[in-house]
Every structure is written in structure tokens, then in C-alpha cells.
Amino acid sequence: MASNRILVKGGKVVNDDFSEVADVYIEDGLIKEIGPNLQLDNLTNLRIIHAAGKLVIPGGIDTHTHMQLPFMGTHAIDDFYSGTKAAVAGGTTMIIDFAIPRKGSSLIEAYNTWRGWADPKVCCDYSLHVAVTWWSDKVKEEMGILARDKGVNSFKMFMAYKDLYMVHDIELYQAFTCCKNIGAIAQVHAENGDLIAEGAKKMLSLGITGPEGHELCRPEEVEAEATQRAITIANSVNCPLFVVHVMSKSAAKVIANARREGKVVFGEPIAAGLGTDGTNYWHKEWSHAAAHVMGPPLRPDPSTPKYLMNLLANDDLSVTGTDNCTFSTCQKALGKDDFTKIPNGVNGVEDRMSVVWEKGVHSGIMDENRYVAVTSSIAARIFNMYPQKGRIAKGSDADIVIWDPEATRTISAKTHHQAVNFNIFEGMVCHGVPLVTIAGGRVVYENGVLHAVPGHGKYIPRKPFSDYVYRRILQRDEVCQPVPVERKPYTGEVIKIM
């Protein structure tokens, strides 16, 4: 397994633009050569993996995880070890997690804290978004330092979680302005936090204390309204925007319409929203219903997942994450008498690649190239690590999955590699199975057996001003500024104001 030279022979190499049958030669963590029937002079210490009839795809990039996040009195049970171990077992070779400072505390300290948690544990490469949960000159200065020196080119603002993470419109305006100046992409959790707080009180007053109250207090329009507001504010300062976890048809429509109007906005549906729905909140068994609690909630309209998948296939939505933030039943039970106390979060990091293949490709909604686009390439472009990540090409990192599109597996908490005791996709039969996962040039998963090593993954710094996001933005700054109308001065009478 420790061989640093690998030849993947005869597979169909799938990138986001085309597919071809080719061999892929890997050495010291990088792809060194691609081509049909590669002939290598030196065969010593070379591992050959036969991939005929299989697909060879870039390892998945999960744009949205929360490993070991301290939240709602407890912390997410999957840490950076179990979480990334599960990721590679499912064909994901990179995650982007969130460093989240408390209101009033330093962004750089949060970044350092998360690095300290992740670095010794990660089994695959990772990077960090940083959250902006309050505003001051110090926050602004730290955003600049993070972008310039720490490889952070994405900052997330919460429009919900009142009193904990939520910021108001003027703070969004300031944060978006700062993102624009430093070449970062602004991310938002788009829900109206004031309406949620009032809605929650109302549900409790009606005697609704179970998980269904979680959806009822924050219906679709609460998400759609905040999505529209964030787009409006970002557009007013010509800042690119990335809407995390798009959960509803109406929020997705807002994003699709904005893209048609030429706004630079990207939407991220997640595995949960593409693979299951909010009818689970009405499940008779409390623990089942509570296991699905996340914010924004899954939507009870059962046609939502297919709708989101269609938009993803047609580039109205751009990438897939998971918002993986797992709590076991005994943790969820903190809210057994009050849905507002149920820790928010679901699994997904292990199953995203299979769920998107099953619901997207096997169903005929998207092809294998679009699949690669939405599971890795576009994320790599937006967050500025392309083609190091998200592409099988000479010189790219050797993050590769040998994928069997015909094989099936049944998802279950009994067999998954995550620490959490529940799986929201329980019983789902998925076509599309990772046979071998190569992360950083090493085989870390093979035919059901993990060889993942904690600390093997690296932190991936990301430079600001990603071309994919910023070329249009900067050009607009050049040519789209309003200009005053040239006029002769008005010389007539002006009334006197007393």
C-alpha cells in the first residue's frame, strides 16, 4: 500500500469536459502521465491497478462539512478522523470545513483552532472556510490576513441562528464589501433568523414540541426570502455569492433567476436534500424524525429532491456538498421535549458520491461528465484550486477514484464508516460504488478495506481572486460603473428654505 508509484490501467478517465480510455501513472502524490497504453521503463516498486470497464474520476470534493463542531451544548460526533475516513470510503478525497468563531472572538484564533483539530487527524486533504459571526474593524483586518497569508478565500455569514451566529443586513453589506476587496467569495446560510425565532415560539405555544415543529417554524419562504436578500446585497457591491445548502424549490428558483439576470451567484444543494425529504419530520418514531433535523430543514414536498437535481444538471445550481454535521440519537435527545434544542445536522460525507450518482446519473438526469463537474471540478474552480484538484490531468494531485457505475450497494448505519449511529439514507440502494480511492497518491480504500492514515491529508491553501469567480466581477468594475450625465448647470430660481 505504501508504494509511491501506481499505474491505473485501462479505465475510462472521466473529466468534466470529456471521457477517454487511458492509463494514469501516479508518482509521489501527483499524476505524472496520462495516455493509452503507457509503457513504463522502470517497473520496480510499481503497483498496477486494472480498471478496464470502470470509470476513473477525480476524487470528490465535499464543499461543506462540520467535523467535531461544538454546537448546541455538544459537539458533532464525527471528528476529522472518522469523518475523513468515511469520506474516502465513499469516494471523496477532499473536504472543506468551516472554522466558526463565537461572536466577539478572533477569526484567526478560530482558524488556528480548527487547524489544530484537523491536521493530525485528516485522512485526506482539506481546506477551511471561515465564518464571520460579528463585525468590527478587527474582523475586517483578520479577513484580509486570512486571505493573504492563510489560504482562506471564502467567508460564510449566517442569516439565521439568532444571537449565536446571525448577522444583520448592514453587517452582511460590510462583510460582502470586504470579501470583494480581498478577492474572496462570500457564502451565506440563507434563512430569515428573526422569522425562525418567532415561528419557533408560535409552534411551541401551539403545543408542537416534536421535530415537525422544526420545519413548520421555518417554511420555504423563510429560506427563499433570505436567499433573495443576500443576492441583492451582494450584487449591490458586485461581490460574488455562494449560497450554501439550498434546500427548497423556491430558494433554488431565486438562484436560477438571479443567474439568468447575470448575477454572479452559485448554489450548493447537499446530499441530504438530493437524496431524501422532509416528510421524515412527521415520522411516528421521535428518534427517526429528530435524526433529520438540520437547518434549513429538508422540505416536505417530496418532489423537491428531483427538482434540485434537475437544476444541478442544468447549471442553475453548481456544486454538491453535504453539511455533514452528525449527532447520535442520545445527542439529538437533548431536544426530546423541545425541537429547538435538537442539535442540527445530518450525515452525508460518505454517501454523497453514491447518492448523486444514483439520483443524478443512473436516473438519466445528468451524464458522467456533469457528475464530475458537480462533485469536484466546479468546486475546485470556485474555490481556486483547479486543476490541482477536480481534474485528472498531468501535474494534478493524485486524488482519484476508480468507480463502478454498474455495481450497487445498500446504504446503512450498520455498515457505514461514520461514527454516528443513524444514516438518513438507510436502505437506499445506490448504483455507483467506489472500488478504489487514491488520496494524495496513496491507496486509502480498496474493495471495502480502509487503509486511511490520520494526518496523511494536507491543508490546501487557496489563493484569492479565483478566475472562475472574479474575472467577470473585475471586468464589470472596469466597464460597468455608472457615470454622471453631462449637463449645463441649472441657473433658474431656487426656492428659499426658512
Ligand SMILES: [Zn+2]
Ligand atoms: Zn453548515
